[in-house]
Amino acid sequence: MVCQDLMKSDVKCISPLTTLEEAAVRMRDDGIGFLPVCDDVGRAIGTITDRDITIRAFASGEPGSQPVEPFMTRSVVACRRTDDLAYAVDLMSQEKVSRILCVSEEGVLEGVISLSDIAQLEDGALASYTLRNVSDREVHA
Amino acid sequence: MLCRDVMKGDVRFITAQTTVARAAALMRDEQIGFLPVCDLTRNVIGTLTDRDIAIRVVADNHSANESVERFMSPGAVTCLSDEDLSAAQDLMGEMQVSRIICVGEDGQLEGVISLSDIAQLGDGADATATLRSVTVREARA
Numbered sequence: 001m002v003c004q005d006l007m008k009s010d011v012k013c014i015s016p017l018t019t020l021e022e023a024a025v026r027m028r029d030d031g032i033g034f035l036p037v038c039d040d041v042g043r044a045i046g047t048i049t050d051r052d053i054t055i056r057a058f059a060s061g062e063p064g065s066q067p068v069e070p071f072m073t074r075s076v077v078a079c080r081r082t083d084d085l086a087y088a089v090d091l092m093s094q095e096k097v098s099r100i101l102c103v104s105e106e107g108v109l110e111g112v113i114s115l116s117d118i119a120q121l122e123d124g125a126l127a128s129y130t131l132r133n134v135s136d137r138e139v140h141a
Numbered sequence: 142m143l144c145r146d147v148m149k150g151d152v153r154f155i156t157a158q159t160t161v162a163r164a165a166a167l168m169r170d171e172q173i174g175f176l177p178v179c180d181l182t183r184n185v186i187g188t189l190t191d192r193d194i195a196i197r198v199v200a201d202n203h204s205a206n207e208s209v210e211r212f213m214s215p216g217a218v219t220c221l222s223d224e225d226l227s228a229a230q231d232l233m234g235e236m237q238v239s240r241i242i243c244v245g246e247d248g249q250l251e252g253v254i255s256l257s258d259i260a261q262l263g264d265g266a267d268a269t270a271t272l273r274s275v276t277v278r279e280a281r282a
């Protein structure tokens with residue numbers, strides 16, 4: 001199985017200039033906790049989660065009118081849509097993330113695979129392997 | 142195996158009058174994403190997550206000085222600390238939560254079990270089964 005068989009491709013990304021409040025509204029309205037941040041040609045340059053908004057911005061008294069850029073995670077964990085799924089799973093375990101971005105050769109965002117997508121697979125061993133290897137912070141108490 | 146054997150016992154909690162700013166700082170400093178809200182007798186009256194702060198406080202531009210009372214999820218999914226772990230796992234799946242609060246006979250907070258605690262147990266298949274049945278907000282793209 002390759003990544004494009006599993007990835008969700010209807011992924012919305014935000015701009016680095018999107019405000020924290022706008023990002024939070026998007027997360028609320030779409031029922032998601034994670035947004036890729038893309039530049040103006042669609043290349044993934046970071047990610048931001050609901051937890052990032054709370055911990056990195058709100059907890060320090062930063063107003064919601066600030067852009068997400070200084071608060072996003074800049075290291076993007078990504079693979080190609082044609083990569084084998086096992087490769088993506090290894091990378092997620094290694095990097096201790098619960099989501100991986102699928103990008104084109106040019107770095108343009110094409111889809112996202114999350115731990116819960118992998119958990120839905122028939123191959124339960126793959127899912128439990130991944131789950132055991134992602135950090136506590138991602139599935140935190 | 143009993144819930145008591147798996148639960149984290151040194152649980153931080155807040156009261157309904159704690160400010161959202163304080164709750165967010167506590168989540169940051171203790172590296173947690175979830176706080177039980179207790180009354181004066183340590184009975185759990187609600188819960189607050191990092192996501193609740195992002196989508197209920199930041200998204201609506203509320204002040205950080207407001208108390209958590211209006212932003213928490215009232216009530217809580219609980220089990221007895223002396224109950225069998227499998228009963229807790231069933232309840233987590235049924236109620237679609239990634240954490241369960243363990244209480245004593247008197248209803249007082251004693252501990253919390255999260256999905257990641259179950260994932261650390263030997264039986265990975267168990268955790269995967271729970272993960273599959275839970276809507277894991279944290280692990281959703």
